Amino acid sequence: MRLAVVTDLRAALTGAVPAAAPGSVVTAGPGTGKSHLLRELTASLPGTVRRACADELSWRRPFDVACTLLGVAAPDPVPEGFEDTLLDRVDEMCASDRLTLVVDDAHNADAASLEMLGRLVDAAADLPLVLLLARRQLPRRTMLEQFVARRSVREWTLPAMTDDAVTVMATEVLGAAPDAALTALLATAGGNPMHALTLLRGLQRSGELTVEQGRATTGHTDAGTALADVRDVVGTHLALLDPRATDLLRKLAVWGGPATLPDLAALDASPPVALVAAAQSAVDAGVIAISDSGQLSFTHDLYAEVVYARLAPALRSVLHEAIAGLQRTRGAHQLVAHHVLAADLDDAAGVSDAVRRAEEDLVNTPAVAVDLLDSVGDRPGAPTPGIRLGLAKALARTGQLRRASEVAAEGVGITTDIDELAMLLRIQMFTLIAQGRTAEARRLIVETLELPVGDAAERTLRDLLAYLGILEGGAAVPESPFDTATSPTGLVTEALRQFLRGEFTGCLELAMEASRLEGAAPDTDRAVTTSADIWPPLIELYANGPRAAATLLDHVTQLRTDRGTNWMTSYHEFTSGGIELIAGRLSDAAARFDAGFEHLGATEMGWTSLAQAGRALVDIHRGELGAAATRLDEYTASGLPHQFGIPTVTATHSALLEALRRLRPAATEAAAAWRRARELNLYGWMPMVVLQTTRIALRAHDDDLICDIREGISALPRPLPAAATGVLLADALCATAQGEVPPAPVTELAITAATGAREMGDRLGAASAWEEGACAAAALGDKTTAKDLGIRALSVTQEMGAVTSSTRISSRLRALGLRLDPKAVRDRPRTGWDSLTRSEVTVAELVADGLSGPEIAQRLVLSRRTVQTHVSHALTKLGLRTRVELAALVVARRHRG
Numbered sequence: 001m002r003l004a005v006v007t008d009l010r011a012a013l014t015g016a017v018p019a020a021a022p023g024s025v026v027t028a029g030p031g032t033g034k035s036h037l038l039r040e041l042t043a044s045l046p047g048t049v050r051r052a053c054a055d056e057l058s059w060r061r062p063f064d065v066a067c068t069l070l071g072v073a074a075p076d077p078v079p080e081g082f083e084d085t086l087l088d089r090v091d092e093m094c095a096s097d098r099l100t101l102v103v104d105d106a107h108n109a110d111a112a113s114l115e116m117l118g119r120l121v122d123a124a125a126d127l128p129l130v131l132l133l134a135r136r137q138l139p140r141r142t143m144l145e146q147f148v149a150r151r152s153v154r155e156w157t158l159p160a161m162t163d164d165a166v167t168v169m170a171t172e173v174l175g176a177a178p179d180a181a182l183t184a185l186l187a188t189a190g191g192n193p194m195h196a197l198t199l200l201r202g203l204q205r206s207g208e209l210t211v212e213q214g215r216a217t218t219g220h221t222d223a224g225t226a227l228a229d230v231r232d233v234v235g236t237h238l239a240l241l242d243p244r245a246t247d248l249l250r251k252l253a254v255w256g257g258p259a260t261l262p263d264l265a266a267l268d269a270s271p272p273v274a275l276v277a278a279a280q281s282a283v284d285a286g287v288i289a290i291s292d293s294g295q296l297s298f299t300h301d302l303y304a305e306v307v308y309a310r311l312a313p314a315l316r317s318v319l320h321e322a323i324a325g326l327q328r329t330r331g332a333h334q335l336v337a338h339h340v341l342a343a344d345l346d347d348a349a350g351v352s353d354a355v356r357r358a359e360e361d362l363v364n365t366p367a368v369a370v371d372l373l374d375s376v377g378d379r380p381g382a383p384t385p386g387i388r389l390g391l392a393k394a395l396a397r398t399g400q401l402r403r404a405s406e407v408a409a410e411g412v413g414i415t416t417d418i419d420e421l422a423m424l425l426r427i428q429m430f431t432l433i434a435q436g437r438t439a440e441a442r443r444l445i446v447e448t449l450e451l452p453v454g455d456a457a458e459r460t461l462r463d464l465l466a467y468l469g470i471l472e473g474g475a476a477v478p479e480s481p482f483d484t485a486t487s488p489t490g491l492v493t494e495a496l497r498q499f500l501r502g503e504f505t506g507c508l509e510l511a512m513e514a515s516r517l518e519g520a521a522p523d524t525d526r527a528v529t530t531s532a533d534i535w536p537p538l539i540e541l542y543a544n545g546p547r548a549a550a551t552l553l554d555h556v557t558q559l560r561t562d563r564g565t566n567w568m569t570s571y572h573e574f575t576s577g578g579i580e581l582i583a584g585r586l587s588d589a590a591a592r593f594d595a596g597f598e599h600l601g602a603t604e605m606g607w608t609s610l611a612q613a614g615r616a617l618v619d620i621h622r623g624e625l626g627a628a629a630t631r632l633d634e635y636t637a638s639g640l641p642h643q644f645g646i647p648t649v650t651a652t653h654s655a656l657l658e659a660l661r662r663l664r665p666a667a668t669e670a671a672a673a674w675r676r677a678r679e680l681n682l683y684g685w686m687p688m689v690v691l692q693t694t695r696i697a698l699r700a701h702d703d704d705l706i707c708d709i710r711e712g713i714s715a716l717p718r719p720l721p722a723a724a725t726g727v728l729l730a731d732a733l734c735a736t737a738q739g740e741v742p743p744a745p746v747t748e749l750a751i752t753a754a755t756g757a758r759e760m761g762d763r764l765g766a767a768s769a770w771e772e773g774a775c776a777a778a779a780l781g782d783k784t785t786a787k788d789l790g791i792r793a794l795s796v797t798q799e800m801g802a803v804t805s806s807t808r809i810s811s812r813l814r815a816l817g818l819r820l821d822p823k824a825v826r827d828r829p830r831t832g833w834d835s836l837t838r839s840e841v842t843v844a845e846l847v848a849d850g851l852s853g854p855e856i857a858q859r860l861v862l863s864r865r866t867v868q869t870h871v872s873h874a875l876t877k878l879g880l881r882t883r884v885e886l887a888a889l890v891v892a893r894r895h896r897g
Helices: 002-016 034-042 064-070 082-096 111-126 142-149 163-174 180-187 193-206 230-238 243-255 261-268 272-284 301-309 313-329 333-343 348-361 366-377 387-398 401-414 418-434 438-449 455-472 488-501 507-520 535-544 546-563 566-582 586-603 609-621 625-638 648-659 663-679 686-700 703-715 727-737 746-759 763-779 783-800 803-815 838-848 853-860 864-878 883-896
Strands: 023-027 048-053 099-104 129-135 153-157 209-212 215-218 288-290 296-298
Touching: 002 023, 002 034, 002 153, 023 034, 023 111, 023 142, 034 048, 034 099, 034 129, 048 064, 064 082, 064 099, 064 111, 082 099, 082 111, 082 546, 082 853, 082 864, 082 883, 099 111, 111 129, 111 142, 111 366, 111 864, 129 142, 142 153, 163 180, 163 193, 163 215, 180 193, 180 215, 193 209, 193 230, 230 301, 243 261, 243 272, 243 296, 243 301, 243 313, 261 272, 261 313, 272 288, 296 301, 313 333, 333 348, 333 366, 348 366, 366 387, 387 401, 387 418, 387 566, 401 418, 418 438, 418 455, 438 455, 455 488, 488 507, 488 535, 507 535, 507 546, 535 546, 535 566, 546 566, 546 864, 566 586, 566 609, 566 763, 586 609, 609 625, 609 648, 609 803, 625 648, 648 663, 648 686, 648 803, 663 686, 663 703, 686 703, 686 727, 686 763, 703 727, 727 746, 727 763, 746 763, 746 783, 763 783, 763 803, 783 803, 838 853, 838 864, 838 883, 853 864, 864 883
Parallel strands: 023 129, 023 153, 048 099, 099 129
Antiparallel strands: 209 215, 288 296
């Protein structure tokens, strides 16, 4: 079993390195040899391999593991945006070589590092990057569980070694093969390599093991006396050490991580030289090792665990208290809090002060704050004032919304401080709304309004009720504006009202002002945001298309990172998916939607209707109709709310029915979506589906729907947003179907619409416009124009991989007497320089100019993720491995011409 797991894991890692690499996790119990396995697996991997081993204190030091992996000094406290510094470092390292990042004992890693590694899993699709982690089943770590749960991460459970494998290991250690007696004794280790190694070291130290004529033997023939539990075996081995070494090991175990001799000597004011002999004795026994920098650490964490567990609690407390005092003089607030808590002192004020100081340093790493406050919350005799509030805030900022809501509710029940009560209620309302639990949120807001909350709080709560009403979409979007002068919530609510009604003139400015006000709020209040940073790129997508939206998304993503509001990650991924979809990058759109759903599993967000429909639409375009049907059916059965009431799921279902050539049912669904949007005044959304709805109505010869489309178009607020390129074309198509003469020829309007869509990066819109222009020209007998426009449409859909659209275009034109086989349209080459898109060429040129990924993103006003994607695609098409090779190729092309 073990050999099969190792073989499979090795094959996966070896196969992953040349291309986009997934994350891998090895899960095993203590002492099962996972550390040795990591070294063995990565010894022969090509490229750069960076390793870090998390110790007991790592989880108290933000970004400790990540900084060790990347060779970056860990700041204390961590500044805003430090995670981006680390991600830039990864990007830089991947530019010149393949990079494998290995984390041992990941169950001890700090939450900030685990969160960053989760982001790297997403980036691994576009970087020559491999992530390999090893962990125990316990303790359970939320961020690590989220990492393992990602679709692109595989987990291997490492079983025990076979008896033959233990024999081979013993032969390597002893330089001689064990005889029958020693083999029988090693068999009692149960396949646990740490157990077996400890037995061997114990036998060597006691003189009961000899090597003669290439065979290792032992006088300890009674295998039944060997202890079954590996910790007992370790304890037996440690008992052979002299008292001075044992004392040093106790200090090191309580310290919790690597320490120098001066560190340990300072605990009892002894000179470091007094510990040299003890340290050497422990080194000789194979229990600790000393690094080149003088850091002492246990050779295996089981040694530390056994030493710590066998030290009397009262003595542990004394050592913890002494270490806390030493770390206090160094200003290491996280370590002070750790040791004060571990000392279990009857000093509520001292514990509260230590935790408060540590929490202040963690404002930019809320995931680490969760770990700290979790260790305090339910501790017997622990100070409770403010603990639940701090924990609820940190949980909300990391996106653990359900638990944040529960913690806030607990705090509401016990707090006696009016300000703390107000903040706990705000967190509870925010988390309930974010989860889509609108009935509970509304009830809580109404109950709170019945309290004597004051005029300012009352206005904020009423703004929140208005925001909730907009988000639910249960009634028509009101014509009258909301009061925007009261709070950021009021600004967001009014921005969304204008956006949904299609009044784009000032809504983006209102949303950006709300975002600015959120940024001006104290760091401690950022857990309870109005979601202001979610909406600007979505509004921009509907107003000015994907290219402008991508620029704005990059900006708000940076704000999210700086402000520590990671609960927004899923929605930013969904917006990115929508941008990529409209831009015609279907694979990238699927990846972005899927990344958002992965993150959503941890955050328990409830508003996913737009994303579910978008992801299903990707499947429809790619011809994966069964997957789209399953996704839409599952969402409909879930009973989850429809965001803003937008009937996008119904509209997407109509597109699915059209792809299945069920045109009448498709028209019925399209009509239901269009009429529902009109009932709710959703004029901001209607231009996004107007061409699709018109096409289905025309193909199904649904005169009633054609009339509805024209009435809806006439009701759209003017001026139309720039992204509404298909509105005039749709109106002309409907007018022609009704026997009227449109204000301009349909083909002319189609070319205008397609040109406008292309300028904004909307390739789906351009293809749809050319398709309608081609069909209109063919119907008039103008085969030349029809063929020209049809080829344009097919060229775009084929390049996107939108097989459903390509098939539909050919089918519609064939029915109009024009044969335009998709295979006859010249495809862009799949490989080589000519296969690169314009954006990929531009990025490649900048790589050759020596710009880094972040510098290219800044120069082109793109997101870093988009730049990584362009580089990855260029490398794949050119058969290259690194950016260094890409730069060399570009330079060589310049020299040739």
